[in-house]
Amino acid sequence: MPERHYVPAPQQPGLDVRQLAAAVVRDLIQQPGYHGRHLLALLQRLCPAQQTHNPNLNDRRFQHPGWQQGIAGYLLHCWLAARAQGRDWLTGLHINEQERQALGWLGRQLAAASAPSNSPLNSEFIAQLKATRGHSLCRGMQHLLADLSLNRPLAPLNEDTAFHLGRDLATTPGAVVSRQPLYELIQYQPTTAKVHSTPLLIIPPPLNRFYLLDLARDNSLVKHALDQGQQVFLLSWRNPNPSHCNWGLDTYIAGIYKASAQVRSICASPQLNLLGVCSGGLLSVLLQAWLAARKELHTVASASYLITPLAGEARSELLHLAGPRALQRLRQRIWRQGYLSARQLNAAFAWLRPEQLVWPQMVQRYALGQLPDDRATLFWSQDNTRVPARLMDDFLHMFEHDPLASAGAMQLQGYPVDISQINLPSWHMGAERDHIVPWQQAYPGQRLGGDKHFVLASGGHIQCLLNPADCRRSSYRSGPVSVGSATDWQDKQSIQAGDWKTGWLAWLRSYSGDQQNAPTQLGNPQFPVLQAAPGRYVHEL
Numbered sequence: 001m002p003e004r005h006y007v008p009a010p011q012q013p014g015l016d017v018r019q020l021a022a023a024v025v026r027d028l029i030q031q032p033g034y035h036g037r038h039l040l041a042l043l044q045r046l047c048p049a050q051q052t053h054n055p056n057l058n059d060r061r062f063q064h065p066g067w068q069q070g071i072a073g074y075l076l077h078c079w080l081a082a083r084a085q086g087r088d089w090l091t092g093l094h095i096n097e098q099e100r101q102a103l104g105w106l107g108r109q110l111a112a113a114s115a116p117s118n119s120p121l122n123s124e125f126i127a128q129l130k131a132t133r134g135h136s137l138c139r140g141m142q143h144l145l146a147d148l149s150l151n152r153p154l155a156p157l158n159e160d161t162a163f164h165l166g167r168d169l170a171t172t173p174g175a176v177v178s179r180q181p182l183y184e185l186i187q188y189q190p191t192t193a194k195v196h197s198t199p200l201l202i203i204p205p206p207l208n209r210f211y212l213l214d215l216a217r218d219n220s221l222v223k224h225a226l227d228q229g230q231q232v233f234l235l236s237w238r239n240p241n242p243s244h245c246n247w248g249l250d251t252y253i254a255g256i257y258k259a260s261a262q263v264r265s266i267c268a269s270p271q272l273n274l275l276g277v278c279s280g281g282l283l284s285v286l287l288q289a290w291l292a293a294r295k296e297l298h299t300v301a302s303a304s305y306l307i308t309p310l311a312g313e314a315r316s317e318l319l320h321l322a323g324p325r326a327l328q329r330l331r332q333r334i335w336r337q338g339y340l341s342a343r344q345l346n347a348a349f350a351w352l353r354p355e356q357l358v359w360p361q362m363v364q365r366y367a368l369g370q371l372p373d374d375r376a377t378l379f380w381s382q383d384n385t386r387v388p389a390r391l392m393d394d395f396l397h398m399f400e401h402d403p404l405a406s407a408g409a410m411q412l413q414g415y416p417v418d419i420s421q422i423n424l425p426s427w428h429m430g431a432e433r434d435h436i437v438p439w440q441q442a443y444p445g446q447r448l449g450g451d452k453h454f455v456l457a458s459g460g461h462i463q464c465l466l467n468p469a470d471c472r473r474s475s476y477r478s479g480p481v482s483v484g485s486a487t488d489w490q491d492k493q494s495i496q497a498g499d500w501k502t503g504w505l506a507w508l509r510s511y512s513g514d515q516q517n518a519p520t521q522l523g524n525p526q527f528p529v530l531q532a533a534p535g536r537y538v539h540e541l
Contacts, residue, residue: 066123139369196512242338248390281308
């Protein structure tokens with residue numbers, strides 16, 4: 001396939017650690033009094049007389065009673081004081097906003113690493129050591145040696161055998177009706193007597209396994225859509241190996257194009273609805289721009305996007321330290337390997353939240369000698385796939401140049417990409433506490449044509465997808481996209497109780513066609529059933 005061509009666009013300058021250090025040194029010289037005042041304030045905060053003996057901490061690392069007294073309590077006090085003073089100090093530095101964000105990220109890494117819970121003075125560690133007469137530490141060392149022998153860079157979030165796909169997770173009945181080198185197409189068994197005539201094709205991110213969308217019966221997005229009369233199809237991406245290093249955006253767009261034709265054939269429908277999740281949403285919008293350039297956009301009735309990065313102004317924490325040198329080293333490494341490995345991807349996401357996904361697991365596994373609790377979301381999060389070198393390179397180009405901002409700044413298979421020509425109704429969802437795709441980045445603004453609706457859901461990147469549809473603890477804001485910034489939109493919308501799924505499916509119903517009898521068999525003579533869901537590719541290592 002032809003290569004993508006990018007028109008040079010203004011880059012968002014990346015930062016290296018040396019640049020950050022130079023910026024701080026410059027500020028030290030320019031306003032020494034400011035730094036002196038913060039140092040004095042820190043020393044005052046560290047005074048034992050300032051210690052709060054019952055800090056109101058909603059942090060599972062410090063729930064043991066030993067953190068309320070003695071030297072452990074004072075260490076916790078010092079750590080909390082230094083962390084708070086560091087945040088105050090960062091606010092007043094005379095540096096640009098990008099440097100401030102990057103320095104804040106480094107500060108959070110330092111705070112997570114230096115937490116007193118990671119030290120031998122951890123009160124829970126000492127209590128466990130006494131209670132087991134040292135056996136807990138022996139078990140921890142056994143876990144460490146086992147993980148080192150398996151070349152695990154981080155403590156696992158779950159045991160590899162904690163769950164079984166098709167039995168514990170991804171249990172919604174369905175079948176693989178097409179198997180291609182790139183994907184398996186899964187058609188799910190309808191759960192209602194009547195179904196809508198226009199099918200729904202779900203495009204999961206090519207970085208992860210699809211079953212986050214079908215994790216358990218009470219939070220399965222797939223099952224909830226089926227229960228509302230949707231005909232649901234889903235792509236299960238193959239886990240690529242080095243021979244697939246040249247699979248790039250062109251390959252994936254061509255694959256989705258082929259799958260969408262198969263879906264329309266099976267359902268005898270001239271159109272389908274698309275649902276893209278995270279980077280799967282990027283693939284969806286690129287497919288639609290490509291279809292628009294080919295005058296084939298009429299085959300899509302509507303598009304929905306969950307936590308999809310469409311706006312280039314708000315940068316993810318993943319890119320805070322992604323300077324030109326770092327990106328060049330990353331490119332060289334992935335092309336040398338032929339892919340970005342699942343372990344590298346796991347580590348990248350884990351270090352975004354080290355206080356939740358790195359250090360507590362190490363303490364629990366190696367210091368306390370305990371195995372992690374079985375949690376389906378954590379099992380899924382460490383079950384990543386490899387990313388082909390070409391696709392990773394293409395994504396890096398997109399994040400560097402933001403080609404979606406300019407018509408024709410990017411080409412797919414010889415066709416210019418212009419997302420403003422996508423005049424389809426679209427529905428978008430961002431998450432308030434999303435650290436991977438900031439909700440402002442999921443807000444479409446005026447980049448896309450057509451009527452657009454945006455929902456800001458409570459929760460984080462994963463949690464917002466998993467809350468049951470009847471969850472009363474959830475909340476969201478919802479409204480049409482209008483001229484103005486994401487913050488302007490937020491100020492105009494009121495908070496509503498409940499989950500976003502009910503509203504989304506009500507919106508989707510308007511573009512799903514008339515109701516008809518549900519099919520009694522999956523697939524058709526051209527695309528017969530090959531295997532029961534969840535299929536073969538989701539199991540490939």
